[in-house]
Amino acid sequence: xxxxxxxxxxxxxxxxxxxxxxxxxxxxxxxxxxxxxxxxxxxxxxxxxxxxxxxxxxxxxxxxxxxxxxxxx
Numbered sequence: 001x002x003x004x005x006x007x008x009x010x011x012x013x014x015x016x017x018x019x020x021x022x023x024x025x026x027x028x029x030x031x032x033x034x035x036x037x038x039x040x041x042x043x044x045x046x047x048x049x050x051x052x053x054x055x056x057x058x059x060x061x062x063x064x065x066x067x068x069x070x071x072x073x
Contacts, residue, residue: 003037006069011035023070026051029063041066 004017007025015033022039026047038044044066051064 003069007035007037007067010067010069023068025067025069027065027067029065035067037069041068 003021003023003025007017008015011025011027011029011033015027015035018034018036020037022037022043024038024041024044025035026038026044027033027035028051036044036047038047048064048066
C-alpha cells in the first residue's frame, strides 16, 4: 500500500490529500480535514510550523499534528 492510500484509510476517505509523498503526514483535522505527505519528520515539522492559518475553525495550528504512517497499523 502506498502512503497516500494508507493515510486515506487511517484518516478517512473524506480527508483531502493536499500534496507530497512520504511516510510522515501533516494532518489538519479542521473544517476540511486534510493531510500532506513528507519524506522526513523534519520536513513535516517545518511545514507544520509554517502554517499560519488553515482556513478551518481551529484558530491556528494547535490541532495540527504529524503522524508517522510507517509506525501505524
